[in-house]
Structures are given as structure tokens and as C-alpha cells.
Amino acid sequence: MKFELATRNHAALTAVVESLVEQNIASRIAAKDHTLWGPAAESEASIRLGWVTSAQDSVALIPEILELRDEFRNQGISRFVLCGMGGSSLAPEVITKTAGVELVVLDSTAPDQVAAALTSLEKTAVVVSSKSGSTVETDSQKRAFETAFRANGISPTDRIVIVTDPGSPLDQASREAGYRVFNADPNVGGRYSALTAFGIVPSGLAGADIAGLLAAAQQISSTLGSDSLDNPGLWLGALLAKTPSPQGFKDKFLIETDQLGGFGDWAEQLVAESTGKEQKGVLPVVVTKSAPELANIPADTLSISFAAEISGSEDAAFEGSLGELFLLWEYATVIAGYLQGINPFDQPNVESAKIAARALLDSPVAAKAADFAVEGVAVTSYGFDVQGDTLAAAVQSLLDKVGEQSYISVHTYLNRAEYPQFEQLRDLLAKVSGRPVTFGWGPRFLHSTGQYHKGGPRQGVFLQITGEHGHDLEIEGRPFTFGTLIAAQAAGDAQVLLDNNLPVLSLRFSEPLSGLEQLKKVLG
Numbered sequence: 001m002k003f004e005l006a007t008r009n010h011a012a013l014t015a016v017v018e019s020l021v022e023q024n025i026a027s028r029i030a031a032k033d034h035t036l037w038g039p040a041a042e043s044e045a046s047i048r049l050g051w052v053t054s055a056q057d058s059v060a061l062i063p064e065i066l067e068l069r070d071e072f073r074n075q076g077i078s079r080f081v082l083c084g085m086g087g088s089s090l091a092p093e094v095i096t097k098t099a100g101v102e103l104v105v106l107d108s109t110a111p112d113q114v115a116a117a118l119t120s121l122e123k124t125a126v127v128v129s130s131k132s133g134s135t136v137e138t139d140s141q142k143r144a145f146e147t148a149f150r151a152n153g154i155s156p157t158d159r160i161v162i163v164t165d166p167g168s169p170l171d172q173a174s175r176e177a178g179y180r181v182f183n184a185d186p187n188v189g190g191r192y193s194a195l196t197a198f199g200i201v202p203s204g205l206a207g208a209d210i211a212g213l214l215a216a217a218q219q220i221s222s223t224l225g226s227d228s229l230d231n232p233g234l235w236l237g238a239l240l241a242k243t244p245s246p247q248g249f250k251d252k253f254l255i256e257t258d259q260l261g262g263f264g265d266w267a268e269q270l271v272a273e274s275t276g277k278e279q280k281g282v283l284p285v286v287v288t289k290s291a292p293e294l295a296n297i298p299a300d301t302l303s304i305s306f307a308a309e310i311s312g313s314e315d316a317a318f319e320g321s322l323g324e325l326f327l328l329w330e331y332a333t334v335i336a337g338y339l340q341g342i343n344p345f346d347q348p349n350v351e352s353a354k355i356a357a358r359a360l361l362d363s364p365v366a367a368k369a370a371d372f373a374v375e376g377v378a379v380t381s382y383g384f385d386v387q388g389d390t391l392a393a394a395v396q397s398l399l400d401k402v403g404e405q406s407y408i409s410v411h412t413y414l415n416r417a418e419y420p421q422f423e424q425l426r427d428l429l430a431k432v433s434g435r436p437v438t439f440g441w442g443p444r445f446l447h448s449t450g451q452y453h454k455g456g457p458r459q460g461v462f463l464q465i466t467g468e469h470g471h472d473l474e475i476e477g478r479p480f481t482f483g484t485l486i487a488a489q490a491a492g493d494a495q496v497l498l499d500n501n502l503p504v505l506s507l508r509f510s511e512p513l514s515g516l517e518q519l520k521k522v523l524g
């Protein structure tokens with residue numbers, strides 16, 4: 001692994017890293033010392049440090065995964081779908097993208113996206129991954145595949161593979177129903193599970209070199225566990241938590257990941273969900289080389305890239321193989337948590353959005369009515385008033401809420417495979433506002449930056465986009481459809497953000513692409 005730090009930060013951070021070395025922080029993590037994050041975090045930490053040795057522990061799973069992969073291949077199965085959210089899907093996505101093998105990742109409740117995954121069933125096998133075994137999105141996706149397989153004369157137990165913790169509700173029910181089940185290490189939290197069964201079962205079935213991935217992580221593990229100034233985990237942890245800024249420390253960072261597709265989204269969940277709580281935390285902002293923020297980095301923001309060369313604008317650059325980078329960021333995140341006095345293993349605010357969505361499913365009338373509708377766009381403001389009755393007025397009223405330390409977050413509840421153009425909004429808003437902008441697909445981001453938005457510093461300004469879906473899809477055994485579920489998730493999240501005194505502008509497009517064009521015109 002190579003890493004470089006821009007000299008202007010070096011002096012400020014050396015003292016922090018020296019003190020981490022003196023306190024033996026890296027070796028204490030390597031020894032799974034659960035007392036490191038203070039008494040309040042002890043009981044959670046005592047069952048959450050398994051990831052330190054996942055690269056070694058998971059090797060035992062490889063023969064069974066490869067045997068199943070060959071079994072599927074012999075049956076002519078060549079298409080693999082992964083159903084799962086957050087830590088259960090982001091790592092397999094980056095592993096398979098990096099390896100250049102195909103895996104359809106279904107981490108959405110958008111009816112069109114679910115329907116698109118339910119195709120080519122004769123050659124499809126599905127991995128359903130959920131640590132808790134009770135996540136509503138994953139349960140709904142599993143039901144959709146069961147219904148579709150049955151309708152096509154295929155037994156779901158032949159084609160669906162379950163990954164879950166031992167003893168979870170999903171584990172018990174799946175074993176009783178006759179599904180193949182891989183148990184993950186229960187001592188590893190979802191977002192730290194890249195090198196456990198959650199990362200390697202779907203990736204291995206899809207054809208990625210999982211043995212090589214684990215071997216690379218094993219190779220760097222002694223470096224990351226060493227109390228040494230050469231340990232990149234200490235530097236990255238210190239950078240995330242302690243880089244000075246005029247306001248105190250830099251609490252946002254630009255993670256520039258042109259080279260490793262999907263890695264930024266994985267690291268985003270790890271850092272945002274681990275550190276964004278008690279109104280503290282570090283906000284990851286995933287960008288590409290052309291991002292406006294990189295040309296003019298705001299004072300409260302640092303920049304990290306994976307390129308080996310430092311261009312002058314970055315504070316740091318880290319380069320390594322994917323296995324190495326997974327473990328590096330896991331070490332760095334818990335070190336950042338230690339430096340900021342945060343328990344990096346819980347996610348206390350994620351539950352609030354789930355409860356609000358549930359309440360809306362039980363009583364749909366509770367959702368807030370639109371302020372006004374104009375040219376196919378229904379406008380709803382939460383926590384501020386729109387001065388006027390046009391889309392331009394609505395956007396301007398939201399931008400008026402952006403202050404010197406704000407960030408903007410765009411949450412788009414649409415089929416991400418069908419509408420990738422919506423991601424252009426990130427750069428456009430960054431240009432217009434001069435502030436860092438994050439982009440998330442709903443409901444996927446609820447299991448990632450969602451924790452930070454509600455639990456971190458109250459600096460967010462939110463643009464929520466929803467829309468009409470081509471057609472709706474029933475969920476067998478549930479009183480709601482995918483369409484009602486995704487609408488409830490969006491409305492529930494807006495309500496929880498409002499409850500935290502954060503402004504949200506929600507735009508519902510009756511026709512997504514023409515809505516996007518109107519919005520781009522306004523921002524232009």
C-alpha cells in the first residue's frame with residue numbers, strides 16, 4: 001500500500017498520530033480490545049470487532065462457495081442477483097465491479113427496478129443477504145423473487161441462497177423452508193462485513209477472486225495493527241477526525257474514487273454510519289475528478305483520493321488493492337471514532353426513519369400534502385416556506401437555507417439503473433451553491449448517509465426527488481405494494497429530517513425525465 005500526505009497537513013497531524021502510537025491504539029484494535037471507545041460503547045464493541053480477523057476467518061467459507069458456484073454453472077445458471085441493503089450490498093457491488101464480473105445488485109424498492117431484476121429467471125440465482133434478517137426492503141425483494149420463481153415453475157429453494165447471522169429470524173425461517181443458508185460472523189456489524197460471508201458469498205458465486213481478496217487483506221493486517229508511524233490506518237483515522245479547519249476540524253471530506261468503481265459508496269456508508277451521531281461526525285462526499293468542489297475546496301472540507309500522485313489539491317492519497325483498502329478504511333473509521341469520542345459500532349438514528357415509514361404504511365393519510373403543483377411537479381416544503389409558486393422559487397427558497405458550513409444532500413427515490421442522469425444534479429448543485437453536495441438513491445442511502453443526516457452535525461439542506469413509477473408491484477403476504485413502500489420511505493424520511501429541524505424540499509415528478517430537465521434549467 002502506498003500513501004502520501006500533502007505537506008501542509010503533515011505537521012498538524014503528526015502529533016495526533018504520535019499520540020496514537022504511544023497509546024498503542026492500533027495494536028489494541030488488532031487485539032480486539034473492546035474497552036477502547038469508553039464504557040458506554042463497551043457492550044456493543046465486545047460483539048463488533050470480528051472484522052479485525054475476517055480476512056483469515058472467512059477463508060473457511062471458500063470451498064463451499066466455490067462448490068455452489070460450480071453447481072450453479074453446471075445447471076446453466078449464469079446470472080446472479082443480490083438482494084440486500086447497506087452493508088449487505090455495497091461491498092459485493094464494489095468487489096464484483098472491480099473484478100469485472102456481473103452481479104445485479106437490487107438494493108431498492110423502486111417498483112421498476114425490482115421488476116427489471118425479476119427477468120431471465122431460467123438462468124438466475126439470487127442471494128438474499130441480511131444480517132438482522134428483518135430489513136423490510138430485503139424481505140420484500142425476497143418475496144418478489146419467491147413469487148416470480150414459483151410463477152415460472154422454478155422452486156425458490158433451488159435458486160435462492162440466504163446469507164444471515166446465526167439465529168436471526170431469516171436464518172430460522174429459511175432453514176425450515178429448505179433454503180441453502182450461509183451464516184456470517186455475528187461479531188461483525190453490517191458495514192464492517194465486506195470480508196465476511198456478506199462480501200464473499202455473492203461475489204464468489206458471481207465469479208470474483210475471493211481467495212485473492214482475502215489474501216490481500218491478510219497481508220496488510222499486521223501493518224494496520226502495528227503501533228508505528230508507518231501505519232496508514234493511523235494517518236487516515238487522524239485525517240478524518242482531526243484535520244484542523246477555521247471552525248475546529250474539517251467535518252466533511254471529498255473522497256475521490258475514479259479508479260475503483262463503487263468504493264466511494266462503500267466507504268461512504270462505513271464512515272457516515274459509524275461517525276455521524278451525537279451531532280458529531282465526518283461527512284463523506286463521493287466525487288469524481290471533475291467535481292466543482294475539487295477546484296475550490298471549502299475550508300471545512302478535506303480531500304482524499306486513491307490516486308498515487310498528489311495533484312496539489314488533495315490532502316492525502318492512498319493506493320492499494322481492494323482487500324487492503326477495505327481493512328485500511330475499517331481501521332481508520334474506528335480510530336476516527338476513538339479520536340472523536342464516538343461509538344463507531346451503533347446507528348441510533350437509522351431506526352427513526354424506519355419507524356416513520358412504518359407509521360405511514362399503517363396510515364397513509366398522515367403524509368404531508370403538497371404546497372402546490374406546477375407543470376407536472378408537486379412541491380412540498382418541510383421546515384421552510386417557499387416564496388412564490390414556481391419551481392425556481394422553490395429551489396431558491398431551499399438554497400437560501402444554505403449557510404457557510406452547510407452541505408446539500410440530494411435523495412432520489414427512483415430506479416437508479418433507468419435514471420442515472422439524476423446524478424448530474426450533484427455537480428450542478430455544488431457549482432451553484434459552492435458547498436459540498438452528496439447524492440443518494442432512496443431507499444439505499446437510508447442505510448448509509450441516512451444516519452449522518454439525522455445524527456451528525458445539523459448542517460444538512462435536503463432536496464428530495466420522487467416520481468411516478470412505470471407500474472406498481474404487489475408484495476406477496478404484505479398489505480402494501482413496492483410503490484406504497486417507497487413513497488412511505490420518502491415521506492417518512494422527510495418527516496424525520498423535519499423533526500430534527502432540517503429543511504427538506506420534496507419534488508414529485510409525474511414524468512421523471514422532463515422534471516429533471518426543468519430542474520436543470522432552474523439550476524443552470
Ligand SMILES: O=P(O)(O)OC[C@H]1O[C@](O)(CO)[C@@H](O)[C@@H]1O
Pocket residue numbers: 085086087088129130131132133134135138190191273347350446447448
Ligand atoms: O443486513 P441488514 O440487517 O438487513 O441491514 C442492512 C443495513 O441496515 C443497517 O443496519 C442500518 O441502516 C446497516 O447498518 C446495514 O448495513
